[in-house]
Amino acid sequence: MSVKARFIVSLILSLPMLAEMMTKPLFGIGLPGHTWTMFTLTTGVMAVAAWPFIHTAWAAFRNHHANMDTLVAIGTLAAYIYSIYAMLNHQPVFFEVAAFVITFVLLGQVLEETIKGRASGAIEKLLGLQAKDAEVLRGGTVVRVPFAEIVIGDILRVKPGQKIAVDGVITEGSSAIDEAMVTGEGMPVSKKTGDAVIGSTINTSGTFMFRATKVGNDTLLAQIVDMVKRAQVSRAPIQKTVDTISNIFVPTVLIVAILTFVVWFVLLGADAATAMLFAVAVLIIACPCALGLATPTALMVGTGRGAKMGILIKNGEVLEAANDIQTVVFDKTGTITLGKPVVTDIVGDENAVLALAASLEHVSEHPLAAAIVEKAESLEIAPQDVTDFQAIEGKGVTAHINGSSAFVGNAKLLGNNVLDVKLEREMQRLQDEAKTVVIVGRNDRAIGLIAIQDTPKDTAVAAITALKKRGLRTIMITGDNERVARAIADAVGIDEVIAEVLPGDKADHVKLLQQKGKVAFVGDGINDAPALAAADLGIAMGSGTDIAIESGGIVLVKNNLQDVVRALALSQKTFNRIKLNLFWAFIYNTAGIPIAAGLFVWAGLTLSPELAGLAMAFSSVSVVISSLLLNRSKLV
Template identity: 50%
Template sequence: MNKTFRVSGMHCASCETLINEEVKELSGVTDVATSAKDGICHVSTNDDVADEAIIAAIKAAGYDAVLEAAPSQVEQAIPTEHTIDLVEHDGDRVSFRYLTETRGEGTVDIQGDGRPKFHGEVIRQKSGTLEFPSGIKQEAKEIAQFFESLIQEKAVVQTLPVHREQVIAPKRTVEQENEQKATFVLNGMHCSSCAGVITKSIKKLPGIADAQVSFAAEKARVTFDPRQTNESAIIARIKKAGYRAQVAGSANPDEERARRQQEIRSYWRKFIMGAVLSAPMLYFMFLDFFAFLPGRAFLLPLVGIISFILATPVQIFLGAGFYKGMWSSLRMRTFNMDSLIAIGTSAAFIYSVVSFLVYAFTNNSVLGVGGEKIPELYFETAAFLITFVLMGKWLESKAKGQTSDAVRKLMDLQAKTARVLRDGKPFDVPIGDVVEGDIVIVRPGEKVPVDGIIVNGGSAVDESMLTGESIPVEKHPGDKVIGATVNKNGSFEFRATNIGSETVLAQIIRLVEEAQGSRAPIQAFADRISAKFVPAVIIIAIATFLVWFFLLGSTLSFALMAFTAVIVIACPCALGLATPTAIMVATGKGAQNGILIKGGEPLEAACKVRAIVFDKTGTLTKGKPEVTDVITVGTHDEDEVMEIAAGLEAKSEHPLAEAICRYAEEESLASAQVANFQAVPGHGVRGDVDGVIYYFGNRKLMATLGLDVHRLERKMRRLEEEGKTAMLLANEKEIFGIVAVADAIKATTPSAVASLKRMGLLVYMITGDNMRTASAIARQAGIEEQYVRAEVLPEDKANEVKKIQATGVKVAMVGDGLNDAPALAQADVGIAMGSGTDVAMEAGGIVLMKSDLQDVVSAIQLSRETLGKIKQNLFFSLFYNVIGIPIAARVFIGLGIVLRPELAGLAMALSSVSVVSNSLLLRRFQPNHRNWISTFAPVVMTTVFTVAFVLLARVSVMAAG
């Protein structure tokens, strides 16, 4: 009979051996196969071996186990239908009660890995497993709310009995195995509301699991089921909404850059055309104030007809884009900025046309009677408004282009051609023609075109453009080379292993682009306001008109100008650009410094961190332990001790084993031949050398042998107080000696820890070392002993992080992203450092390309400055609208503060430019340096806009006078 058990706590082959030996001792067990990698133990038994006996044997070996449910058990079990009756949650546990003929109960625990688990049974719907909805944060409160929704819906569910805990994975709208993602480059968006229109349009297609549209990045990321829809259908849907799109992968960097430049030139041409047509009308405005202006008497009667002729092409041709945008939004039953511009300019233009025609028919003349201007005409308002908005769009598109400079610079690193061997002859081919397995030749001074492994020759390679390490790295046959790095003085041949989108550079670019298009949680605030913003502005504008015209008895033209000013001064764009532009600049700047931030969520989370936990080995320390001391006992010499220790450790997978074997090799010592090797988890190792059993490990191992270590305690304590790990070699009768191994801390560790403390962070260290050794390392690093967590097993690191979180602080975990993965996942933000070329690692919301702890400091600093910039942008955009809309509505007319519609349009255009420009100041970010310009920019901007509003109001009063 075959059974499978799920085992927790294993981390190496020694664990497998220990479990196998314990289980094999059971009577009736015929075979055992254990896998530490998969965390399972397969057992073949006779029918009379109880499951509980096997679990007890595994626990005796020091591990926890539960029986894996056989698929047939679940499939053949008879389901029972229920309706959920009661839900309660307390801490990390959710209890639910369901109704059957007899009441049943169940619980859900929120585990350390963040995944909820049902105990005792699997809950199923008739169509399959009832799983949590996508997007749920896996918190007890939210899971309880999910069950409560089942109560309200009176949903019928089914339960199946099982033999172990069933992990309930987040449910996705589209099955994971059929899910596909695509990124689209968008064209034609004018404001953040356009992003909402496109999102709503895409989500109407069948099979769409998720759609995220970024106005700032001008891209859409869509997750869909290819069985129900495809990229062509999505593009067609976007075009139907009034915008243009193409798959991101189909546009090369040069085409993307050309498209951006074309957009900038288009806005520039339209702005210049509008300025040329509007300039004469500006002169006409001055005719009312200055009698000495040349041609005044001649021009006054002609002002009406000339303004009509000049304003018409501005309104119809240059303003066509706004009407098109309004039409697209109306088809989706919403409003956007185009709607506001189209409504405002149309009101001024149509009112002027009607006034002009009424005057012409009444006076039988299209010229002003008696040498005067035709009154009540506001052609210049519509023309100036469109011109100023186009100027703002030109400036905004230029500024937005600069937010993605970092990605373009990364793209520019890519070599254009490669020299490959074909039939034994070298050929220069485009980079896209290189295929996996090609032998590529790299000469001195050339860029490495793709990733690969050196097969011939060698050189020093400059990897600073990707990792930030300034010192060239020596490369020899068998070493990896990274595409876009620069060969220095030698030449070599390498075999291409990763090409196209699989190269490290391509992965970095993709990660940065995805991060730039992501959303930070703080953006939800702006989204809530933006969703109601335009309709609210239209309501305020209509109310302004009604109050002035009907309640206060103003003229029609006065009320209409107030209505128009309110419409055009409101700017949802500034609010919509506040968060994404800052994220785009910050993630790009981070990538340039070897800090890869995987999106807005980890960027914001890093800002809120108040405690930071470092794994010791390889993070605070160099990760390359070395033998520092060999102390013999009695008549035994150092060579004898090291030969036996090296022989034992040669078969061990412990991190310190390599240091001992390397020392023996460097000293030209012959490692002893060991038979019957066995690892003793948490204690050390044992093995047979020439018929004698030797033991090598810690005090606990010696204690099990009954050997007295008290006479060596002073020496061991001295070594441990120096931050060294002391291990003892012995046979069953006596101790031979002590071998001490130390892993030196990195040069930047003390300064980085000090910087983090100055930033107000609590700095913790987690290690498997004993407390004395851990405290010594902590002292060297500058970490207080109260923040040291010693003798922590790898699988318990996540629990330690959870304990710190339980004190009420947000926690960042810094590790290597491999054996620290559970702890990185448990932390509020995981920082995987020293990953080198493994930029796609799942663990860690932030990935550091090199092993410098100062980059942890830089990541936190960049996060704080970015979130501060986002808050500045949000404040400024809200401040602008809060102060601008009342002025436009002429609330302060009693104070002589009035704002003409065209000047309101100018203020609106400049507000978006100001927000983007403020975000661009993040490009001046430098680690460990205060960005003073960025700090004082919002104060200066607020002051400037306040003064500008006053000055524009005075100009408006003069024009009205």
């Protein structure tokens, strides 16, 4: 029998007793067959609506456990059994207490179930985005294929208005794609051949073909769903304290209830019925439901709201860590800047310098290399074959061309070989313009310089300003030299710069900063995985790569720096909500128990068992509503 059905049965059977409570004092009209009718109605409530409570309480008891069902079962059974005894001895009965408490507790559970369903809706919404089938090229013709049967390498066709089924790369055509459902990005993004598309996003304008690169459970959406699912069931460390308390809570309440009875009956000389009602009120008010709901519901709503904005929070620990971050460290390339550097200046013989550099760099994977190769291609300079290619991390590359040695790299690669005065001065000038300068040389002698610049993202200035407003110290870390880094940092307003750091050393610098306070590291996850892991909070940005999802505590699906601010704000809001919920749940119990025990009778403050049941129901409901309000709180 569902909770709802039990509630309805309990309500219907309780209503006549509720009516009598009003009509009897006012009009002197009682229920026909007063006591016996009450006994029959309440027995119905106990047998149908209260039975599961009793069943669980007994089963739990045999396992040396006690939970809220124990409290409800003992409280109502005490009132019920005492009333039978009283009925047989022609004394006042309290059947309605048992019936009303059960009705109110069930009311609380019904409301809670309904609202909880709304709180956990985020995942269902995400899963609902999944396309059911797609048009796939099979044997030269386009056929409709169910989602599960799409395999990697399939060529899919997408018409305007259709959903893109899986992740892939466009092979033919172009279009504008609405990615709002996955990235939270409002404007459609235009894509052409070679661009990546995300499954479950919507094609708005053109028809295109794409090759599936990730299917089934490997798609970005599937990974997001998995991450949100994990986050929602995770526990914040603060919960551990609560767990320890709730383990001893229920037996302790049982003892307090017995003491309440003893004090009233033995010491204060109250009659057995009065003493029993105080004890039952203690049992009912103490139900720790709200305590159990405080963390999971807030986590559910907070992480669900994040997922809708393209901010994926991995678990409750991350929320707690985000709460006392003092320093935010940014990786430069691809995080503060666009990560697409372009060649701006060439010093020396343009063709010779570029030809040599392009020959070495066209086999390299460094982002600066791509800029040089692109520039060479645009000037139609073909790269030459090289041998003995070597990439020296953080310094540059060396190789042999036509028997002579050649290099492209920064000042560190050159070691003792100093530049001549003219190149040195040029290098200074270019670096002061925030450009990265690489030295190109042959046979250990520099023949020229190439200046490359990577521009800051549009969102950088606003994001850094907002972070500073939150009282955070901002630091940029980069392999670039000091002057270039400083120029970029000044342009976006970053406080401090740690320059000329080898990629492998980023994690060490993060650890050094951690000595002064909690550090968040923001990077793209491609070569900062160790730093992301070392930081108290790793925020992986953009592209939603597997590595980013693996190494970041928070993953930002979009490449927007403002999301760093939103992610921190959302984490803090959610964590504060958990604390607020726990605080109220505790206060509710700790304040409620003394009142129920009759400690404030002298002040006219008492709590009948029925009121205790009603209050308990609404404490759970208020915690869930408080969590739901997270959906409306302002973030930036």
